[in-house]
Amino acid sequence: MPVRHPAPTPPFNIIRMSHIELGVTNLDASRKFYTEILGLIETEQVGNSIYLRGLEERNHHSFVLTKVERPHVIRLGFKVASEADLDSMATYFGTKGMATGWVTQHGQGRSLQMRDPFGMPLEFCYEFAQAERMLQQYGAYRGCHPQRIDHFNCFTPNVQASHDFWALELGFRTTEYTVSEDADPQLWAIWMHRKGNIHDMAFTNGAGPRLHHVALWVPTAMHIIHLCDLMSTTGYLDNMERGPGRHGISNAFFLYVRDPDGHRIEIYTSDYLTVDPDLEPIEWQLRDPQRQTLWGAPAPKSWFEEGSLLAGANVQPPVLQAQPIIAS
Numbered sequence: 001m002p003v004r005h006p007a008p009t010p011p012f013n014i015i016r017m018s019h020i021e022l023g024v025t026n027l028d029a030s031r032k033f034y035t036e037i038l039g040l041i042e043t044e045q046v047g048n049s050i051y052l053r054g055l056e057e058r059n060h061h062s063f064v065l066t067k068v069e070r071p072h073v074i075r076l077g078f079k080v081a082s083e084a085d086l087d088s089m090a091t092y093f094g095t096k097g098m099a100t101g102w103v104t105q106h107g108q109g110r111s112l113q114m115r116d117p118f119g120m121p122l123e124f125c126y127e128f129a130q131a132e133r134m135l136q137q138y139g140a141y142r143g144c145h146p147q148r149i150d151h152f153n154c155f156t157p158n159v160q161a162s163h164d165f166w167a168l169e170l171g172f173r174t175t176e177y178t179v180s181e182d183a184d185p186q187l188w189a190i191w192m193h194r195k196g197n198i199h200d201m202a203f204t205n206g207a208g209p210r211l212h213h214v215a216l217w218v219p220t221a222m223h224i225i226h227l228c229d230l231m232s233t234t235g236y237l238d239n240m241e242r243g244p245g246r247h248g249i250s251n252a253f254f255l256y257v258r259d260p261d262g263h264r265i266e267i268y269t270s271d272y273l274t275v276d277p278d279l280e281p282i283e284w285q286l287r288d289p290q291r292q293t294l295w296g297a298p299a300p301k302s303w304f305e306e307g308s309l310l311a312g313a314n315v316q317p318p319v320l321q322a323q324p325i326i327a328s
């Protein structure tokens with residue numbers, strides 16, 4: 001059950017997770033949910049894709065919603081520190097026999113795509129087209145005032161193997177992790193970062209790979225409370241899945257909502273700084289009742305079972321059968 005700490009430094013520099021493209025079945029329903037209810041800013045629509053960003057984000061997009069027949073996740077995006085880092089990545093993974101490919105995406109510079117060992121569709125880029133700064137355009141604030149994209153959380157059939165690739169090959173650093181309560185404890189979930197907060201990517205044991213959720217960072221817990229009031233009185237009561245509450249892991253205040261296609265979005269705030277290289281990862285026991293929620297309330301069954309399919313990735317059953325605490 002080794003957690004690699006500190007993670008090695010690869011010959012390229014991933015700054016943070018930065019964008020996601022979600023396949024949705026009804027652009028009008030999704031636009032209403034993401035802009036009028038959550039409060040993201042629409043940069044533009046091009047063809048069957050809507051490009052959205054948070055209030056403080058100057059990149060052209062952090063969310064792309066694209067019309068498809070069946071909902072799924074099209075790409076998980078990350079930003080690197082320079083154009084040269086993209087070339088270094090292509091060379092590094094090429095020598096390891098992993099396929100990479102250059103693609104052109106609207107609103108981005110040249111972008112490098114590859115898959116992790118479980119087939120997750122990853123995309124790396126440096127340059128984004130720039131958009132108007134909305135941070136102090138308070139008249140445009142809506143919903144929960146989402147400032148920026150914060151992290152991905154994915155199901156993986158093998159948390160240890162995912163940790164090994166993301167730590168050893170991509171240089172992601174572990175902040176917190178959960179182990180099974182066996183004589184030989186196994187990794188059950190892990191939170192890993194590049195940008196200096198709790199995570200850019202988390203992995204949870206389960207049928208995967210699938211996206212569990214993508215998170216939006218909001219300024220305060222009161223913005224999350226307001227979103228509860230807003231969704232519960234505008235026809236979105238059934239879209240509120242879990243929370244509000246405070247996580248034991250990460251200390252974050254949270255709410256989980258489902259978009260019109262079932263994609264899970266976390267509204268997230270109040271985690272902590274993790275830039276110190278010697279920051280020791282925190283270990284949690286799987287059945288600690290304060291792990292999921294500091295106040296003790298367990299998550300619903302759907303939270304452990306439902307997730308979004310990833311384009312081109314075959315879902316495999318988990319290798320671990322350890323059970324978390326589930327609300328009855």
Ligand SMILES: [Fe+2]
Pocket residue numbers: 151152153213215266268
């Ligand atoms: Fe999360």
